[in-house]
Amino acid sequence: MVDKNEDPLTVRTPRSMQAPAGQAATAMPDAIGGTIRAVIDGQTIKVPVGTTILEAAKELGIRIPTLCHHPDLCIAGVCRICTVEVEGQRTLQAACTYPITAPIKVSTSTRTVRQARRHVIDLLLSRHYGECYSCARSNNCELQALAKEYGVEFFRFGQKEHRDHEIEDSSYSVVRDMDKCVLCRRCVRTCIDLQEVGVLEAIGRGDQTAIGTFMNKPLADVVCINCGQCINRCPTGALREKDHIEEIWEAIDDPAKHVVIQTAPSPRAGIGETYGLAPGRALTFEMNTALRRAGFDKVFDTNFTADLTIIEEGTELILRLYNALVKKDPKVALPQLTSCSPGWVKFIEHFYPEYLPNVSSAKSPQQMFGALIKTFYAEKNGIDPKDIVSVSLMPCTAKKFECNRPEMADSGYKDVDFGVTTRELGKMLQQAGIDLPNVPKSEFDDPFGGATGSGVIFGATGGVMEAALRSVVEFITGLKVEDLYEHADIVPVRGFDGVKYLEIKIPDAVGPVPDIIKHLVPDWNWAKGATLKFAVAHGTANAKKIMEDIKAGGKFSECHFIEVMGCPGGCIGGGGQPIPTSPEIRAARARAIYSEDAAYAIRKSHENPAVLKIYEEFLTDGPCGHKSHHLLHTHYTARGKYIA
Amino acid sequence: MTAAHGNPSGGPSGKPTGGLTFATVDSEAGLKVALSGPRPDIVMKLRESGLRGRGGAGFPTAVKWTLAAAARGEQKFVVCNADEGEPGTFKDRVILNEFPDLVFAGMTIGGRAIGAREGILYLRAEYTYMRDALEAVLERRRKAGLLGANAGGLAGFEFDIRIQMGAGAYVCGEETALIESLEGQRGEPRNRPPFPVDTGFMGLPSIVNNVETLAWVACIMAKGPEWFKAVGTDKSTGLKLFSVSGDCARPGVYEFPLGITVAKLLEAVGGSDAKAVQVGGASGHCLPRSEFTRALAFEDISTGGSIIVFGQSRDMLEVARNFLEFFVEESCGQCTPCRDGSVKLLEGVELLEEGECSTAYLRELKGLSKTMQLASKCGLGQSAPNAFLSIVEHFQGEILGRSAAGI
Ligand SMILES: Cc1cc2nc3c(=O)[nH]c(=O)nc-3n(C[C@H](O)[C@H](O)[C@H](O)COP(=O)(O)O)c2cc1C
Numbered sequence A: 001m002v003d004k005n006e007d008p009l010t011v012r013t014p015r016s017m018q019a020p021a022g023q024a025a026t027a028m029p030d031a032i033g034g035t036i037r038a039v040i041d042g043q044t045i046k047v048p049v050g051t052t053i054l055e056a057a058k059e060l061g062i063r064i065p066t067l068c069h070h071p072d073l074c075i076a077g078v079c080r081i082c083t084v085e086v087e088g089q090r091t092l093q094a095a096c097t098y099p100i101t102a103p104i105k106v107s108t109s110t111r112t113v114r115q116a117r118r119h120v121i122d123l124l125l126s127r128h129y130g131e132c133y134s135c136a137r138s139n140n141c142e143l144q145a146l147a148k149e150y151g152v153e154f155f156r157f158g159q160k161e162h163r164d165h166e167i168e169d170s171s172y173s174v175v176r177d178m179d180k181c182v183l184c185r186r187c188v189r190t191c192i193d194l195q196e197v198g199v200l201e202a203i204g205r206g207d208q209t210a211i212g213t214f215m216n217k218p219l220a221d222v223v224c225i226n227c228g229q230c231i232n233r234c235p236t237g238a239l240r241e242k243d244h245i246e247e248i249w250e251a252i253d254d255p256a257k258h259v260v261i262q263t264a265p266s267p268r269a270g271i272g273e274t275y276g277l278a279p280g281r282a283l284t285f286e287m288n289t290a291l292r293r294a295g296f297d298k299v300f301d302t303n304f305t306a307d308l309t310i311i312e313e314g315t316e317l318i319l320r321l322y323n324a325l326v327k328k329d330p331k332v333a334l335p336q337l338t339s340c341s342p343g344w345v346k347f348i349e350h351f352y353p354e355y356l357p358n359v360s361s362a363k364s365p366q367q368m369f370g371a372l373i374k375t376f377y378a379e380k381n382g383i384d385p386k387d388i389v390s391v392s393l394m395p396c397t398a399k400k401f402e403c404n405r406p407e408m409a410d411s412g413y414k415d416v417d418f419g420v421t422t423r424e425l426g427k428m429l430q431q432a433g434i435d436l437p438n439v440p441k442s443e444f445d446d447p448f449g450g451a452t453g454s455g456v457i458f459g460a461t462g463g464v465m466e467a468a469l470r471s472v473v474e475f476i477t478g479l480k481v482e483d484l485y486e487h488a489d490i491v492p493v494r495g496f497d498g499v500k501y502l503e504i505k506i507p508d509a510v511g512p513v514p515d516i517i518k519h520l521v522p523d524w525n526w527a528k529g530a531t532l533k534f535a536v537a538h539g540t541a542n543a544k545k546i547m548e549d550i551k552a553g554g555k556f557s558e559c560h561f562i563e564v565m566g567c568p569g570g571c572i573g574g575g576g577q578p579i580p581t582s583p584e585i586r587a588a589r590a591r592a593i594y595s596e597d598a599a600y601a602i603r604k605s606h607e608n609p610a611v612l613k614i615y616e617e618f619l620t621d622g623p624c625g626h627k628s629h630h631l632l633h634t635h636y637t638a639r640g641k642y643i644a
Numbered sequence B: 001m002t003a004a005h006g007n008p009s010g011g012p013s014g015k016p017t018g019g020l021t022f023a024t025v026d027s028e029a030g031l032k033v034a035l036s037g038p039r040p041d042i043v044m045k046l047r048e049s050g051l052r053g054r055g056g057a058g059f060p061t062a063v064k065w066t067l068a069a070a071a072r073g074e075q076k077f078v079v080c081n082a083d084e085g086e087p088g089t090f091k092d093r094v095i096l097n098e099f100p101d102l103v104f105a106g107m108t109i110g111g112r113a114i115g116a117r118e119g120i121l122y123l124r125a126e127y128t129y130m131r132d133a134l135e136a137v138l139e140r141r142r143k144a145g146l147l148g149a150n151a152g153g154l155a156g157f158e159f160d161i162r163i164q165m166g167a168g169a170y171v172c173g174e175e176t177a178l179i180e181s182l183e184g185q186r187g188e189p190r191n192r193p194p195f196p197v198d199t200g201f202m203g204l205p206s207i208v209n210n211v212e213t214l215a216w217v218a219c220i221m222a223k224g225p226e227w228f229k230a231v232g233t234d235k236s237t238g239l240k241l242f243s244v245s246g247d248c249a250r251p252g253v254y255e256f257p258l259g260i261t262v263a264k265l266l267e268a269v270g271g272s273d274a275k276a277v278q279v280g281g282a283s284g285h286c287l288p289r290s291e292f293t294r295a296l297a298f299e300d301i302s303t304g305g306s307i308i309v310f311g312q313s314r315d316m317l318e319v320a321r322n323f324l325e326f327f328v329e330e331s332c333g334q335c336t337p338c339r340d341g342s343v344k345l346l347e348g349v350e351l352l353e354e355g356e357c358s359t360a361y362l363r364e365l366k367g368l369s370k371t372m373q374l375a376s377k378c379g380l381g382q383s384a385p386n387a388f389l390s391i392v393e394h395f396q397g398e399i400l401g402r403s404a405a406g407i
């Protein structure tokens, strides 16, 4: 077995506009290898050439306020809140952009600096439609925090008293309130550099400068993939998710409605942050109790359909391989691309529609669950599906768009009524007065029951791949994954490298075809000795690199199966997760998820008893069978990138 | 000379009147010298001449070129800044109209000096009408072997020039915004450091120079550094073109040695009874009569060449308002102090006009001006409050006279 984890494709090329300092900071030390003495507020530190003043100050424990700076993004240097005095320089310098390339003496808190910062804050406030008490970001707002930190007690340059912009809520996912925008352009850099979608840009100049879309069209009409990454990086309430809290309370309060909620793996690793806990503590079972206390009739685990997805998508992969390799069907599209991330799905619909046949037809776990709740679950419990309100707790804003796709109504009803984000649920639970971290734990509801570790790790980049491999490898080789990878941890697909690559050689001895797919493939002889190739990408910028490589006939075009998640880090970094986000925060959430996986008794999707049972009771013609095709599979829309 | 020059005058230094020095220099003589000697001779001569940039900031040209020559890059660029957007400047237009060969020769010399193969003339959108004529000059130079392979007859030296049009934003005259614009991006200044000499156009070493600077380079190569620094001051050598406009008898383009006092310049242009003079365009300073003794030189009051004369009947608040309206509109909108600060200063002028600005608030606005000067990202925001500050300082009586006295 060979695994390669080389990663030639993770380096982002930022636009030249923001290029210099941050780039220099990481690129130069290697090139030059030297260190330089910096004296900051009288403290001395040696730093690699190219380190920014901000980074050096941080090392020394000196806080320099920032606003346009974000750890995930290249440098902008536009807000000017971080200015400091550099000896020998006529003007103040932005600490976030200034690379230290020669010995330097810096003062971060002189009278001039404090005055300048205060002015910057006052100026931002003067153009800001401040209404904190009714703002989605109150208490989680960087502008509010800066005003407090710098002791703003009156509006020196006045305050904006009326709106100049209407709230733009055309999108199912993202709401834009440009009267609260401070023009930090983090959203622009997120959309262009981090995600390489490029929906948002600064338009106009001078006092007319604003963040806009192509021809200022509504977000719903441009190529926005609904990933919500811009929301996660917006320092203010200018960007937020479309919120469904009131509709859900209404359903809960309506005795005629049976309100169920499915909860995806990532929110449980993040929701503690909405209660002020440090990132990395999963509150899975506390959340079950809290949701029941809040009034949900049933609490289901999306991991059930994550496991189901593995069976369906894995079977689809096996069928594609079989049809391509044995039946020599030229129409089979390989590599198969995953379909569980609706941000990624919309990305490929817009930018690579010619590759839609490669996308697995399996619905995302959210939508599989939606279809089953209003059919299987409704039938089983004698509930009229029209009375069911199906809510899904997701780390994701794109799920809001997904559940509103017209084709997502295979149950005969809207399969999922509301997708809510981790942030929204945090607010709901707080409204209900529930002290989430301290409520007792409880289990998920039947008939879907608990899940497997494989379902849980769907939340992190590489998780779907690991889950799929745990099943596919066992199916084909007849061996136990544990015999191949210690503790069944397929480490090469874990971690945050932008693109991961793995080859697995199938041994010459293969196993028997498992019962569940026996009717689809007669034997594994054809797979003997084959080298299967897999890849994982997260964030659409990395997805783009893979797609361009496939287009050019490069190494990824030879892959058999590729996992793509639309958001950096996968779902744990989803656009609906608590704010702020950073590489460290996402790593902490991922650790929470992997330790939950390790704690499960059953860690492979195909061993999930509830999954096996549903194929016996309901989806009786098996994975990729007629019924599952009707309920659990879907089709896509070639959208293209040209806007009417 | 043509009417475009107004009445160019040699002024008090006693240099010959009746024409610009550029008319007396053979544009190709300098190129020949630059291409025949060893490459480092070029910057050496420039260093000796003391030539400083004519675009406004007065950066020593030899230093810029030396840095670019030393920078590593698979390709380098010579960029001529012909964006001439500063209100009240039109001297680059005259140079491009009448002495384009000097400018192109200067660019070619720059190409040799730093090791560039490509020159780009970034031409202000409003000057589109000149484009055909300039293209014709380039074509003529190509045919004459002054551009292209073995340019100027120097074996192995390849250099050509292309023209790229600007899109009508003042800020695109700022060199890093100009480079962004050249690359097809929004014209917004970059963070500096790094500087264009090592990370310029397409991330490669580039020199950006003003039209006039490049023309003087060709002259210095032709006539030698001693000739150039025979006039001017120690720190500001040579002659400089001034675009004079406003309330004076003879507006136009003038040539004076650097170091000339404002009073002497006014005398020459027929503006001696001026109430104030704006030196350096919108981003410059507004001098009252009491400061007319100051010298137009980098060490005293530096300018890209724009001189706007205000007569006795001018309302200085209106002057301030005009300049601030310009900045409110022309700020690239990127950074807070400039974008939002200009708006607050303009609103302050409106309050002053209505007599409703308290002295306390005026003090606040002066503080804000200081922040803009110190914390803005580029020269535009750093100089946007200059006119406002100098007007409220020097014409306090006139301005506060309108206020409902010292609320
Ligand atoms: C807002 C702004 C506008 C500018 N506009 C011009 C211009 O139109 N022409 C010019 O030569 N320099 C302009 N400059 C100066 C350039 O940034 C740069 O310093 C100059 O082109 C360098 O050439 P020099 O060294 O030959 O003067 C401007 C600077 C700023 C900050």
Ligand code: SF4
Binding pocket: A128, A129, A130, A131, A132, A133, A135, A136, A137, A138, A139, A141, A142, A143, A144, A180, A236, A237, A238
């Ligand atoms: S964005 Fe921040 S400062 Fe503005 S209203 Fe919202 S919470 Fe208050």
Ligand code: SF4
Binding pocket: A174, A190, A191, A195, A197, A198, A199, A200, A223, A224, A225, A226, A227, A228, A229, A230, A231
């Ligand atoms: S949701 Fe994603 S694609 Fe849409 S604007 Fe935000 S970052 Fe761009």
Ligand code: SF4
Binding pocket: A180, A181, A182, A183, A184, A185, A186, A187, A188, A211, A230, A233, A234, A235, A236, A238, A239
């Ligand atoms: S919308 Fe938010 S992230 Fe974008 S520029 Fe405005 S404040 Fe910054």
Ligand code: SF4
Binding pocket: B171, B188, B189, B330, B331, B332, B333, B334, B335, B336, B338, B339, B376, B377, B378, B379, B380, B381, B382
């Ligand atoms: S100072 Fe003004 S023009 Fe310069 S970068 Fe800032 S906003 Fe743009």
Ligand code: FES
Binding pocket: A065, A066, A067, A068, A069, A076, A077, A078, A079, A080, A081, A082, A083, A094, A095, A096, A097
């Ligand atoms: S944080 Fe440095 S300029 Fe915005």
